[in-house]
Amino acid sequence: xxxxxxxxxxxxxxxxxxxxxxxxxxxxxxxxxxxxxxxxxxxxxxxxxxxxxxxxxxxxxxxxxxxxxxxxxxxxxxxxxxxxxxxxxxxxxxxxxxxxxxxxxxxxxxxxxxxxxxxxxxxxxxxxxxxxxxxxxxxxxxxxxxxxxxxxxxxxxxxxxxxxxxxxxxxxxxxxxxxxxxxxxxxxxxxxxxxxxxxxxxxxxxxxxxxxxxxxxxxxxxxxxxxxxxxxxxxxxxxxxxxxxxxxxxxxxxxxxxxxxxxxxxxxxxxxxxxxxxxxxxxxxxxxxxxxxxxxxxxxxxxxxxxxxxxxxxxxxxxxxxxxxxxxxxxxxxxxxxxxxxxxxxxxxxxxxxxxxxxxxxxxxxxxxxxxxxxxxxxxxxxxxxxxxxxxxxxxxxxxxxxxxxxxxxxx
Numbered sequence: 483x484x485x486x487x488x489x490x491x492x493x494x495x496x497x498x499x500x501x502x503x504x505x506x507x508x509x510x511x512x513x514x515x516x517x518x519x520x521x522x523x524x525x526x527x528x529x530x531x532x533x534x535x536x537x538x539x540x541x542x543x544x545x546x547x548x549x550x551x552x553x554x555x556x557x558x559x560x561x562x563x564x565x566x567x568x569x570x571x572x573x574x575x576x577x578x579x580x581x582x583x584x585x586x587x588x589x590x591x592x593x594x595x596x597x598x599x600x601x602x603x604x605x606x607x608x609x610x611x612x613x614x615x616x617x618x619x620x621x622x623x624x625x626x627x628x629x630x631x632x633x634x635x636x637x638x639x640x641x642x643x644x645x646x647x648x649x650x651x652x653x654x655x656x657x658x659x660x661x662x663x664x665x666x667x668x669x670x671x672x673x674x675x676x677x678x679x680x681x682x683x684x685x686x687x688x689x690x691x692x693x694x695x696x697x698x699x700x701x702x703x704x705x706x707x708x709x710x711x712x713x714x715x716x717x718x719x720x721x722x723x724x725x726x727x728x729x730x731x732x733x734x735x736x737x738x739x740x741x742x743x744x745x746x747x748x749x750x751x752x753x754x755x756x757x758x759x760x761x762x763x764x765x766x767x768x769x770x771x772x773x774x775x776x777x778x779x780x781x782x783x784x785x786x787x788x789x790x791x792x793x794x795x796x797x798x799x800x801x802x803x804x805x806x807x808x809x810x811x812x813x814x815x816x817x818x819x820x821x822x823x824x825x826x827x828x829x830x831x832x833x834x835x836x837x838x839x840x841x842x843x844x845x846x847x848x849x850x851x852x853x854x855x856x857x858x859x860x861x862x863x864x865x866x867x868x869x870x871x872x873x874x875x876x877x878x879x880x881x882x883x884x885x886x887x888x889x890x891x892x893x894x
Contacts, residue, residue, distance in 0.1 A: 483517045483518075483587040484520070486586040486591075487520070494523050505592065509521055513547050515884075519548070520550065524553075526556050535551045554569065569595040572598055587887050589612070590613075594618060600648075603655055612657075612890035617661075618660070652673035653675070680889075689873070690807055702769065705769075706783050708743050709743075711741070712765075714783060716786065718748055721749065726791075727752075730766070733841055735763055736842060740765075742765060794835050798816075798818070802820055806866045814833075
């Protein structure tokens, strides 16, 4: 089959140092299965906020995988009018360029951006091409969380067309998929569709780690010595509005003198604040940014993974799958699906956002009870193999794409 993937928010895997995310992994899996893939991307790097290409560009990444990069407006902030315009420009360009390309057998379009997904579904419907919409976030509903409640009805009125675009996109898709049950249910509700077999959840997942093959990282060699004698609690990620490890500096100070050590790996807008807070705290190691290839080693010297979100939000972040891939029980302040899974399968603990006493209690339970810790770690490995192994997830996703195309072609 010839397959189009529409996703403009992920890193384009040009070079070996780019971490492959959901669409890139799916593209590789589809190519492995003998399909040809055309991936429509943005010429703008969403994460680095810079241009990958200065103009619209077509590029073959490898045999069977080609990208078309469309240049938009660019933007400095994720929540901004400039980003809104950027997405409109790319959707407009796609609308006029796509019909002139060789038609695919099936399309997988991600949303956000919802305006691009809308144009994709519209073109697919006109040309009788099956289209799967992969729901990644609750746009534009999520915009309402960033404005005062007294203004939300006004904003809903202003964005009426945008809300309609999303409803029409979900309604007219051949299949809806998502990376979380919560998001899939939200999309189905928007479209007034039932959850049938054609609508499925495929988690982001992670690659399973084999610690016996992990090589020591010289700059982190001291951590290996610490882990031999200490119970190590680790955070790895970006220090931002969603995940702020500052709370770990506070509880580390309270837990000084105990056989516990904290590792904070990463960087971000709160790095200097975290660095200042770590001063004179002996049971914390602040590593700075951790490269993708260094993460397995960091997990190998850790006992517990922490997800310290200061706000009460529903999310299932990549770092949860990363911790699970190393067999680490997770202590998280996130509500929603991750909380339910942690509690249902006993994979760690939930603590209310910013509740320092409960966080300390969760860590202490895992440290003081080796039997409980071992059981939770075994649970993590079992659930990871069954639900979160990326190789299995994306094989299943690719099979779903093939089945949707086959069933659709039979019905025509």
